Amino acid sequence: MKVLVIGGGGREHALAWKLAQSPKVQKVFVAPGNGGTLLDSRFECINITQVPSLRAWAASEKIAVTVVGPEGPLAAGVVDEFRAHGLRVFGPTQAAAQLESSKAFSKTFMKRHGIPTAAFEAFSDPAKAHAYVDAMGAPIVVKADGLAAGKGVVVAMTAQEAHDAVDFMLLDNTLGVAHNQGGARVVIEEFLQGEEASFIVMVDGKNVVALATSQDHKRLLAGDLGPNTGGMGAYSPAPVVTPDVHARAMREVILPTVRGMEKDGIPYTGFLYAGLMIDAQGGVKTLEFNCRMGDPEAQPIMMRLKTDLVDVLMAATEPGPHGRLDQVDLEWDRRCALGVVMAAQGYPANPRKGDVITGLPVDTDDAVVFHAGTQQVDGKLQTSGGRVLCVTVLADKVKLAQQRAYEIAAGIQFDGQQYRTDIGHRAVKR
Ligand code: AMP
Ligand code: GLY
Numbered sequence: 001m002k003v004l005v006i007g008g009g010g011r012e013h014a015l016a017w018k019l020a021q022s023p024k025v026q027k028v029f030v031a032p033g034n035g036g037t038l039l040d041s042r043f044e045c046i047n048i049t050q051v052p053s054l055r056a057w058a059a060s061e062k063i064a065v066t067v068v069g070p071e072g073p074l075a076a077g078v079v080d081e082f083r084a085h086g087l088r089v090f091g092p093t094q095a096a097a098q099l100e101s102s103k104a105f106s107k108t109f110m111k112r113h114g115i116p117t118a119a120f121e122a123f124s125d126p127a128k129a130h131a132y133v134d135a136m137g138a139p140i141v142v143k144a145d146g147l148a149a150g151k152g153v154v155v156a157m158t159a160q161e162a163h164d165a166v167d168f169m170l171l172d173n174t175l176g177v178a179h180n181q182g183g184a185r186v187v188i189e190e191f192l193q194g195e196e197a198s199f200i201v202m203v204d205g206k207n208v209v210a211l212a213t214s215q216d217h218k219r220l221l222a223g224d225l226g227p228n229t230g231g232m233g234a235y236s237p238a239p240v241v242t243p244d245v246h247a248r249a250m251r252e253v254i255l256p257t258v259r260g261m262e263k264d265g266i267p268y269t270g271f272l273y274a275g276l277m278i279d280a281q282g283g284v285k286t287l288e289f290n291c292r293m294g295d296p297e298a299q300p301i302m303m304r305l306k307t308d309l310v311d312v313l314m315a316a317t318e319p320g321p322h323g324r325l326d327q328v329d330l331e332w333d334r335r336c337a338l339g340v341v342m343a344a345q346g347y348p349a350n351p352r353k354g355d356v357i358t359g360l361p362v363d364t365d366d367a368v369v370f371h372a373g374t375q376q377v378d379g380k381l382q383t384s385g386g387r388v389l390c391v392t393v394l395a396d397k398v399k400l401a402q403q404r405a406y407e408i409a410a411g412i413q414f415d416g417q418q419y420r421t422d423i424g425h426r427a428v429k430r
């Protein structure tokens with residue numbers, strides 16, 4: 001079989017790495033891939049980004065199944081396009097991807113279907129938004145409605161910060177948020193306290209299979225300080241997701257979401273990622289939905305997956321009203337996996353490109369350096385984006401995985417590199 005992974009980040013490298021291990025797979029194509037997938041003979045990078053051209057290419061290559069990594073192509077309708085031409089693809093349709101691409105859509109969806117989430121209101125009128133901030137007081141959370149690559153959320157500890165965020169998101173057009181239909185909009189919501197976890201499942205329109213749990217570190221700096229990022233590191237499993245919390249997340253969040261989408265006439269297919277806030281009593285609230293795997297959560301999760309991912313994708317994309325994920329049992333490595341993201345100078349605001357990367361080790365079964373923002377220039381590996389690498393390690397104990405990942409990271413050099421020194425700290429403490 002030939003398979004295709006769409007995207008070029010660390011998550012896509014991890015998906016491609018896992019797919020390449022299948023004895024059924026002859027070739028893994030990655031579109032567009034990165035400096036790491038280009039180096040590796042198991043992969044072939046395809047430089048086509050336009051959706052109709054990619055679909056035509058996939059049809060001519062007889063790609064057996066395609067898996068979509070990032071939210072951009074999903075929100076642009078890549079799944080609809082592939083399916084309309086009879087191609088198997090794992091991901092949500094454009095309509096279903098609104099669970100991520102529109103905060104207003106996902107919040108009203110959750111309200112309508114009784115899915116626990118923070119209380120909220122949506123605004124496009126700045127005066128009303130400011131009045132709401134004054135009425136509710138701080139702390140309070142302001143979110144831009146459109147896709148903003150993880151930069152559209154301000155957790156305001158003072159009312160002034162919330163007012164500034166409203167002005168920034170509604171008045172200025174500097175954020176780089178892709179506004180949804182109807183123009184700029186913000187969601188303002190109740191501040192939730194607790195511990196976050198990433199709860200990711202695979203859905204075939206009806207059936208659901210949960211992936212191993214994980215936890216991400218969103219802030220740039222150790223101690224959860226500094227600006228929000230796409231994620232500076234992750235590990236799996238997340239001890240905060242006890243069997244009881246797991247059952248509640250499935251019962252109260254995931255299943256009502258899948259049933260609700262079915263009922264609303266937009267059946268959900270693809271990875272579904274619920275960002276959960278878990279309180280001290282084990283109560284679960286949904287912070288957000290992503291319609292894809294997490295990055296960097298995918299890197300540790302893929303390292304722990306023992307089941308052949310191609311079999312799972314084929315089951316999930318079986319033609320018909322829904323797939324056969326009900327027949328799939330995922331097997332996980334009992335060890336834990338931990339990934340440390342190495343980011344470029346200036347990330348997240350203004351990442352510098354073109355720094356030469358040296359000291360990469362040879363991958364082993366239990367230590368893999370996944371690439372993200374890397375490129376090959378004149379035979380040299382260089383940085384080409386904000387998050388550059390994710391050093392991912394499997395070990396018996398999270399502490400050991402952490403130590404080993406940091407040993408490997410210490411041997412890798414590029415100018416301006418930044419990484420957190422405390423990835424996994426919550427799990428180490430437990
Ligand atoms: P989101 O993209 O909606 O997940 O928000 C990004 C990050 O902001 C989350 O991972 C949380 O750390 C934080 N956050 C979002 N919503 C809330 C909330 N209602 N209360 C507290 N923190 C939040
Ligand atoms: N790591 C968070 C995300 O993928 O959205």
